Amino acid sequence: MARGLTVADALSLSSLSGAEVVAGAAGLDRVIQRLNVMEVPDILPWVKPDELLLTTGYPLRNTPQDMVRLVRDLAERGLAAVAVKLGRYVDELPGEMLRAADELRLPILLLGDEVAFDDVLNQLLTDILNRQAATLARSEEVHRVLVNVILAGGGLAAITNELPALLDGGVMVTTPDGRVLARSGVSEEVLRDPHHFDLTSGRFHMERFKHGVRALDDDDPRVVQVPILAGNLDHGRIVLISHERPIDHTDVHVLERAAATAALVITKDLAVAAVEGKYQGDFLRDLLAGRAGDPEHAVRHCATLGWDIDRPLVVVVAEMDPEPASPVPAAGDLRPVHERFASAWTMVVRERDPKAAIAGYSQEVVVVMGAGSSGSDHARTVRSMVAQVSGDGGGGRRPFATGVSRVAASPEEIPTAYEQAKQAARVGRQMHGSGAVADFDDLGVFRLISLVPDSAELRAFMTETLGDLAERGDAETEDLRTTLEVLLDNNLNVAETARLLHFHYNTLRYRIGKLERMLGPFTTDPHLRLNLMVALRVIRMRGLRP
Structure with missing residues (x-):
């Protein structure tokens, strides 16, 4: 609990003020928590870590050659320092001993003749006990403050508001992967520091900093x-960022007390949220399925849950990527992935739309939120939220795809909007893979392709239309296929296509002739062009290559 005092601190006390450091100066930051006197030959079994060992050298008066071995044995046992008084039994310390002490960073202190061991013992023990008493007093004060927070029904914000004054620094509570749940006293400079935070997602870079006393x-x-x-669950981190002074053992002890209090608050909140979330999730599921009753009743019921659905809305569906079954989590593992995923979405959505409806299910999170004042508002908002939830992959969160519906003008349109968002998420993943964000209105022909249940039929259409361009996967074929796609996307504008592909105009004309020999006269046949464009879109949808 108490760190004691360093060897350097001990040298500033009056009883050791005249002591000379003759070796091991690099180890003056070693901590003294105990004191011992060596005046018997078999001291080693009684030596404990973090001790200051006082001696006159009496046991070694006849065997000074053993001092080198003694230094190594003492360093191995974690001794803080050795204080030696010369002249009575040992006249000088061997050079080999001092060199060994320097190598092992074990301080060797030379005491003056006037120094009395009892003065050293009394003063150092008094200082250590005073430090321990101060630590206990501070710990009791923190305990009293935190208990009052709990009794008053305070949450994480109340805990973080109380701690900066007690710890002289900024305090945060984060999720297990660094999402900030509550903070107080953290300066704006620190919040904008990319070493501490991911500036896109706001995630604290917890992986860059040590835990507990290791810091x-x-x-x-x-x-x-x-x-x-709490039990087998990791609920996050409580973080201290000191502004004015280095952090010490007492700060860590206080932070551990605060972590225990935070665990109580989080456990209580999770128990309440589990009951409320089950009820809210069931009702939202009914709303998405059109089983919530008449619109007026649904609006009123949602209002009691803190949701506002009597406005233009969009539905957002975030689907986690499939993952093979994993073994049962061991003690201390993170909370289930879907719970952390839902918590992350809840946190970022509440920042932007406190009256949004949100619920997490086994593989997806569904958000029903305000559409904004213009058509593009909600698209930008959703992409910003996805960036925050995704962050930089902190905490091992599973990748996901996100779909956004059209604007639902009334509650009756919410089930349709939900189906649109699910389809957008599914097609977006097929088109772009993990991490895709797709708006239903932007799917275009991909929406129609996704409705074809028979992938074999799509592959057959693709092969019949593109011939060798679909069947072969070599570099030349890929290059021709890219040329064709860019040409069609630019409405057969040869000059613009050549510029985009960095080709000479004549080189592109040659390629167009080669493509027409392979595919037919697509430059003059609009129906063939349409088929080619659709076939190329099929290729772009992941999982549908031949």
């Missing part, structure tokens, strides 16, 4: 995080 191994520790654990 104190750094030369100037300014960031420390402690896990918030």
Whole structure:
């Protein structure tokens, strides 16, 4: 609990003020938590880590050659330092011993003749006990404050609001992958620092900073995080970012107390949210399926849940990519992926639309939110939310595809909008793979292609229309297929196509002739052009290559 004092701190005390560091100066940051006196030959079994060992050298007066081995044995046991008084039994310390101490970073202190061991013992023990008492007093104060927060029904925000004054720094509570749930005292400069935060998603880069007392191994520790654990579940991190001074053991101890309190708050909130979420999820499922009753009743019921569906709306569906079955999580593993996924979406949606309806299911999250004042507002908003939820892959979140519906002008249109969003997500994944964000209005012909249930029929159409361009997968065929697609997309504008593909005009004319010999006179036959364009769109849809 208490860190004690460093060897450097001990040298500033009056009883050791005249001591000389004759070796191991690189280890003056070692911590003293105990004191011992060596005046018997078999001291090693009684030596403990973090001790300051006082000696006159009496046990070694006849065997000074053993001092090198003694230094190595003491360093191996984690001794803090050795303080030696010369002149009575040992006149000087061997050079080999001092070199070994330098190598092992074990401080060797030379005490003056006037130094009394009892003065050193009394003063250092008093200082250590005072530090421990101060730590206990601070811990009790933190305990009292946090208990009052719990008794007053405060949440994570209340905890983070109380801690900066107690810790002299900014405090955050995050999810297991670094999404900030509550914060207080964190400066704007830190929030804009890319070393601390992902500037796109706002995620705290928890993987860059050490946990608990391990953070104190750094030369100037300014960031420390402690896990918030309850039972077998990891609920996140509580993070201290110090502005004015390095973090010490007492700060870590206080943060651990706060983490235990945060675990109680989160566990309580999750229990309440589980009941409310089940009820809300069931009702939203009925609303999406058109089983929520007449529109007026649905509007009123949603209002009691904090949702506003009496306005222009869009439905957003975020579908997680399939993943092979995994073993049962071990103790301490993260919460189930779908729970973290739903929590992340809930957090980013609430920032933008507090009255949006949102629910998480086994493989998808559904959001019914306001459409915004213009046609493009909701598209930009959804892409921004996807960027926040995706972040930089923090926490191992599973990839997902997102679909956005057309605007639903009334509650009756919500079921149709839901089907549109699901279709957009499915087609977007086929077209662009994981991470796709697709708007139903932008699907175009892909929407019609996705409705064909028989993939074999699509492949047959693609092969019949494109011939060798569909059947062969070599580099030359890929190049010709790209040329054809760009040419058709530019309405047979040869000059523009040559510019886009960085071809000479005559080179492109040659390629067009070759393509017409393979496919037919598509430059003059509009029906053939249409078939070719559709076949190329089929190729672009993932999973439908021959």
